[in-house]
Amino acid sequence: MALRIIVHEPDPVLHERAKEVTKIAPNIHKLLNDMADTMYHAEGVGLAAPQIGILKRVIVVDVGDEHGLIEMINPVMTEMTGEQLGPEGCLSIPGINGDVRRHQQIKVTGLNRNGKEFSMVVTDFLARAFQHEIDHLNGVLFTEIADRVYDAPRHDKE
DSSP, X not given: OOOOOOOOTTOGGGGSOOBOOOOOOHXXXXXXXXXXXXXXXXXXXXXXXGGGTOOBSXXXXXXXXXXXXXXXXXXXXXXXXXXXXXXXXXXXXXTEEEEEEEOSEEEXXXXXXXXXXXXXXXXXXXXXXXXXXXXXXXXXXXXXXXXXXXXXXXXXXX
């Protein structure tokens, strides 16, 4: 298990566009493993490579549903339908939530860790998570597109 440091706003790397992965080598496999470890350790549901300071188009998502961990390299949304408005938070912006409009359903296509292309049609919270992580790859933070931004509820351990 290798944990990476999560970059926090206002680090400029969070506002840059990530570069496409052109070769899937062992360093990309290690990146995917480290990203998953880091996401789970931080109790997140998604993580994009720029959030650990790496400008590569790589994301991991696990919203706790039947899909489990989803790794995607060079993700692209190819179909978007419907609209949902809901709360979001971000490991790179602790303590802040926002109400963000997202597509209700998307089709996302990318590469798996072996370089094989695959597509998924996802809805609801999983669609929201994918859109949030893809925004990170484009240098967009949820606070920039939220209808409303507010302090996250505290979960103090007593």
